[in-house]
Amino acid sequence: MAHPTVPIVVMGVAGCGKTTVGKLLAERLGVPYAEADAFHPPANREKMARGTPLTDDDRRPWLAAIGARIATGTEHGLVVSCSALKRRYRDVLRQADSRTWFLHLVIDQASAARRVAGRVDHFMPASLVTSQFEALEPLEAEAGLTVDATRPPAEIVTAVLDNLPAPAPASPNARTARSPRAVDVSVRGEQYGRRTATNRPSSTAVRRNAPSTQSSGVPQQEGTP
Numbered sequence: 001m002a003h004p005t006v007p008i009v010v011m012g013v014a015g016c017g018k019t020t021v022g023k024l025l026a027e028r029l030g031v032p033y034a035e036a037d038a039f040h041p042p043a044n045r046e047k048m049a050r051g052t053p054l055t056d057d058d059r060r061p062w063l064a065a066i067g068a069r070i071a072t073g074t075e076h077g078l079v080v081s082c083s084a085l086k087r088r089y090r091d092v093l094r095q096a097d098s099r100t101w102f103l104h105l106v107i108d109q110a111s112a113a114r115r116v117a118g119r120v121d122h123f124m125p126a127s128l129v130t131s132q133f134e135a136l137e138p139l140e141a142e143a144g145l146t147v148d149a150t151r152p153p154a155e156i157v158t159a160v161l162d163n164l165p166a167p168a169p170a171s172p173n174a175r176t177a178r179s180p181r182a183v184d185v186s187v188r189g190e191q192y193g194r195r196t197a198t199n200r201p202s203s204t205a206v207r208r209n210a211p212s213t214q215s216s217g218v219p220q221q222e223g224t225p
């Protein structure tokens with residue numbers, strides 16, 4: 001059965017697992033999944049395939065298209081992958097629906113490069129991973145969750161399900177709905193701030209981002225428990 005949610009954007013640098021985790025999360029929620037790569041104009045994909053990073057101007061139509069998809073997805077829920085590397089890119093997506101909630105999959109550069117290099121049939125070369133980290137502005141004081149991307153995908157999805165805000169009713173006012181309330185959750189048993197009865201501790205390294213909190217997560221190495 002479909003589990004209606006706020007629009008969820010799975011964000012982070014290339015190779016962090018946006019597609020892998022996003023698809024699994026959408027499946028668990030029973031909501032549609034949209035892949036950000038499908039929204040790139042062909043010129044963007046060709047540029048990246050040549051090993052040239054995209055500029056803000058290159059990303060503008062891509063973000064607008066993803067925003068348009070978010071704006072039409074409020075009724076049935078949506079999980080969309082989008083690197084959304086800079087805060088102002090995320091602002092574009094929040095403008096589409098102010099309830100938009102971000103899952104930042106945090107990964108170290110070596111692991112991301114290894115994953116991208118190991119991927120076959122994908123236009124993104126590993127040489128672009130450095131530029132992705134240069135552009136990255138981590139999710140901070142924004143509605144969402146920061147999770148260690150080297151945890152198993154199923155564990156990451158469980159952490160999301162544990163922390164996802166209840167959706168405001170889908171309505172014509174959805175675009176002006178308030179953002180979820182600011183709450184922190186524990187990180188590997190350590191208390192990083194307030195917790196409420198609705199937030200169960202999770203064994204996955206997570207941080208719930210919110211407008212009044214700072215994130216300071218330390219990503220774990222691939223394969224660590």
Ligand SMILES: Nc1ncnc2c1ncn2[C@@H]1O[C@H](COP(=O)(O)OP(=O)(O)O)[C@@H](O)[C@H]1O
Pocket residue numbers: 012013014015016017018019020021081115116118119149150151152153
């Ligand atoms: N949590 C994870 N643990 C181990 N490997 C992963 C994980 N998430 C993704 N991968 C692998 O890393 C590679 C990149 O994942 P992908 O989902 O394509 O990332 P992105 O969409 O962010 O570029 C793929 O080979 C995928 O199988």
Ligand SMILES: O=C(O)[C@H](O)[C@@H](O)[C@H](O)[C@H](O)COP(=O)(O)O
Pocket residue numbers: 013014015018019036037053054059083084085124132
């Ligand atoms: O903004 C960008 O520079 C690109 O959109 C980039 O962030 C994205 O990562 C590529 O589309 C590769 O796709 P993957 O993230 O799936 O590797």
